Amino acid sequence: MKKKNKATLSMTFWFTMILFIEYLLAVGFSTISVAMLNKFSQGWVSVPSELMVFFFSLVLGIAFSFIANRLFLNPIRKLNKNMALVAKGDFSVRMTEKSRFKEMDLMLDNFNLMVKELGALEILQADFMANVSHEFKTPINAIEGYSMLLQGSNSKEEQDEYIKKILFSTKRLSNLVGNILLLSKLDNQVIQLKYTNFKLDEQIRQAILLSEIQWTNKEIELDVDMQEIDFFGTEEFMFHVWSNLLGNAIKFSPVGGKIIIKLSADDSLVKFEITDSGTGVSDSIKRRIFDKFYQGDNARKEEGSGLGLALAKRIVDLNKGKIYVHNVKDMGARFTVELPRSVINHEKR
């Protein structure tokens, strides 16, 4: 039997039982009272038994509704009051009352759970806003400062230097806005995700080529070994994953370092690995590395915003894959992305 029907049946049963017991008690009390009245007054006083039944029904009715009021209505009244507080934004309220009715108890527990979740969501949003504001403030302050220096400077060399710094902060700002927008779109599923067939190895090669200036400037040696792979997934978004992982590998590798990229697949799984020769990741970084706005103590804060890996994880999740990191002896960090082929193929086709 369905839970709802069971609850209704149990309520009906209890109300019927209460009414029945009240009726039995009223009849019982009135019979005894009439008998006692007759006995003690020796027939002088006679009260109709219907009047007695009516009187005892009234008294018992009042007593029962008083008990029901305490058992049933009090928690509802408290719940009502607490709901009004939650509507005003107070998420600290909790229902401590317990009810004898299972359904009522369940409702109170669910109310507590709901308020707890709402509270956590509010903290999350407040944290997000604080992080966004902080990340915006740094480049904007830099742009303002260098623009003022630019105004007062006559030397061409100095001016070039300030313009370079302003452009750097502007690019950082535009990356930040782009990442926040993309993350919010992916989180809220505003965009219709387009799954298509594309060559994964070619897409990764394209990401490598696009970052050529960065890795050649740092004289980094690239060791690339990629199998040809036809993949079905969100092509446009997957590109962000590769360019972010590659960007980080370059950023964290020293000048003259090495990056190893490997792409392989079997019938069910595609595996991408990128290993750099950088600082690696400590356990404390590992725990939070995919959180929004997280930057580890090994990060040069002026060069990132801590959104890249959160974005990469969200995209890999949407493709029903896994992303994780560990350290490799004599190298640095290794990021691995595993993407199921058949799951997505079967689901989306």
Ligand code: ADP
């Ligand atoms: P950011 O834009 O700051 O690089 P990410 O989300 O890409 O943001 O990375 C978050 C943090 O993870 C970085 O601040 C850094 O501490 C750590 N991290 C990411 N990639 C690497 C890597 N290849 N080697 C070592 N640490 C890394």
